[in-house]
Amino acid sequence: xxxxxxxxxxxxxxxxxxxxTAEAVDQVHQRILPNATLYAQHMDQCLPWHAAxxxxxxxxxxxNDLKDIRARRTPQQVMYVAVxxxxxxxxxxxxxxxxxxxxxxSMPSVLxxxxxxxxxxxxxxxxxxxxxxxxxxxxxxxxxxxxSELAIKHPGEWMEFDELFRSxxxxxxxxxxxxxxxxxxxxxxxxxxSVGDMVxxxxxxxxxxxxxxxxxxxEYGVKLGAPALPAPPEQWRAPLRFLRQWTAKPVAxxxxxxxTANVKLAxxxxxxxxxxxxxxxxxxxxxxxxxxxxxxFVVWFIAIDYTKLIAKFREMGTVxxxxxxxxxxxxxxxxxxxxxxxxxxxxxxxxxAIRAAPPRF
Numbered sequence: 001x002x003x004x005x006x007x008x009x010x011x012x013x014x015x016x017x018x019x020x021t022a023e024a025v026d027q028v029h030q031r032i033l034p035n036a037t038l039y040a041q042h043m044d045q046c047l048p049w050h051a052a053x054x055x056x057x058x059x060x061x062x063x064n065d066l067k068d069i070r071a072r073r074t075p076q077q078v079m080y081v082a083v084x085x086x087x088x089x090x091x092x093x094x095x096x097x098x099x100x101x102x103x104x105x106s107m108p109s110v111l112x113x114x115x116x117x118x119x120x121x122x123x124x125x126x127x128x129x130x131x132x133x134x135x136x137x138x139x140x141x142x143x144x145x146x147x148s149e150l151a152i153k154h155p156g157e158w159m160e161f162d163e164l165f166r167s168x169x170x171x172x173x174x175x176x177x178x179x180x181x182x183x184x185x186x187x188x189x190x191x192x193x194s195v196g197d198m199v200x201x202x203x204x205x206x207x208x209x210x211x212x213x214x215x216x217x218x219e220y221g222v223k224l225g226a227p228a229l230p231a232p233p234e235q236w237r238a239p240l241r242f243l244r245q246w247t248a249k250p251v252a253x254x255x256x257x258x259x260t261a262n263v264k265l266a267x268x269x270x271x272x273x274x275x276x277x278x279x280x281x282x283x284x285x286x287x288x289x290x291x292x293x294x295x296x297f298v299v300w301f302i303a304i305d306y307t308k309l310i311a312k313f314r315e316m317g318t319v320x321x322x323x324x325x326x327x328x329x330x331x332x333x334x335x336x337x338x339x340x341x342x343x344x345x346x347x348x349x350x351x352x353a354i355r356a357a358p359p360r361f
Contacts, residue, residue: 008351009290010078010297012038014255018304018334020312029072031332032303035345039073040299041136042255043083044145046097046104052128053108053120061101066135079138080297082184082210082254084145085116085125085164091150091157093121117163125164126171133176140180140296142210142254143168148185152195152224162202169205180296184210184254187239188221188229195226196246208296209247210254213239215282216274217325223268236282237361240289252296257329258282260305260339267321274328280341283331285361287347291354300345305330 013032017024033039048058057063073079087094093114098105106112110120129143144165151158165183172181183203190196203209215236218229229235243251259274283300290298305328313319331342347354 006352006355007294008037009295009348010038010080011300011345011348012036012040012077012080012297013300013303014040014042015072016042016302016306017309018306018330019308024308027336028303031336033072033074033077037077037348038297038299039069039077039079040254041069041079041081041138042145042301043081043132044088045094047083047085047094047125047128049094049096049111049124049128050105050108052124052131053110055127058131059097059099059101061099062097066132069136078140078297079136080140080142080252080254080299081132081136081138082142082145083129083132084143084147085121086144086147086150089149090146091154115160116157117160122164122167126168129168129172130175133172133179138179140182140208140252141172142182142184143172144183146186146212147183148189148195148199149224151198152189152192152226155195155198158198158202165202166205169207180207182206182208182210182252184212186221186226187211187213187243188218188226189224190246191239191242192226200247204247204249206249208250208252210252211243212255213253214255214257214326214329215239216259216272216278219270219272220268223270232278233281233285233361237285237289240286240293244293250294250296253286253290253298255299255301256286257301257326258341259326259328260341261328263324263328265321265324272325276340279329279339280344283341283344284347287344288354288360291351292359300331302326302329304332304336305334307334 015028017028051058085094095104096107114121150161169181183206190199222228258279260276260279263272307327310327332338
């Protein structure tokens, strides 16, 4: 079990926009900045592999993004950054960024068909992670997002990632000893014993373990072979109890949320269920768990429902079904009105009272 602490848990959001406008970016920051002690940046996209190999300049759009992040974060907020070497399948090497945002270019020849443990890829990835650390100066950094999905879908390839992660952690400890480095696991996935046993030694190489947990999405995990989650509230309470039993390392809820509307994924044959009352109860319980179990930080991934963003993607013909999974997980609705759960967010201000009170469950 983790030792008791008096340090408060950090809390915050990503700045994921709810619409394709500059005004939307301003609006999301107007809501997250006054209500956060942590500024979270989630960079789950292409990688500038060419620049990482040669030391050349990042694409202009990426430079502008990094500049904007530095400008918007308040000096009082702790910086957390998540990057990853893989595509969304958590297996394939991330695509190479082009000079135009949203476009891809061919991979450097030395990285074409490279495995995650290829020497050139390990070198390029360490260079990239170091440069992002220099640009954003995070206190905490995840260097592989939801990577436990590799272990449950392709267990024979896990040790290739282990080599990459080990080399990245060792390099960062030499060059950036003040940056705490970890990977991110999907909580439900590591509840499958064979996966948890495989992932744990690698995860514990880092300074902390990041966690991805959207309890309403448990049916998707079952399709991958993870154990089913019970009905609420044990839907989240049981996994959160498991987490602190699974590891004594410092943990952080690197991304989480709960939907306030049912979500049907026709292609996958799945329906995720949720409502405002469940979102509120989950957040209230999550805050208590995080304080009681000494989490480093908690990131509520979506601040504002992004139904307007989805509608515009649909008009452009670029919407994909999986984009609907988190659309209604904001603590504000699409018209910027606070949901019932938002009032619970203020409990972060009274963490000493939570620590002093007897556990509710």
